[in-house]
Amino acid sequence: MDLVVTVQTNSRESCAAQLRRLCVLASLTPILMPTRSLGTERWMARATPAAPAEGGEGRG
Structure with a gap:
């Protein structure tokens, strides 16, 4: 595994939502x-x- 992207936010809910968004978009x-x-x-x-x-x- 060469590339790993990290999402970091202040809440679990926001982190999960941004992870889903990133996975769909990219x-x-x-x-x-x-x-x-x-x-x-x-x-x-x-x-x-x-x-x-x-x-x-x-x-x-």
């Missing part, structure tokens, strides 16, 4: 659903143009 696949970022107390999610790895590997 044809990305979520690899990390909204999770509280340690240290910043913000919500973070990640996506990539590649298909998510199998076997869990932190993908939600």
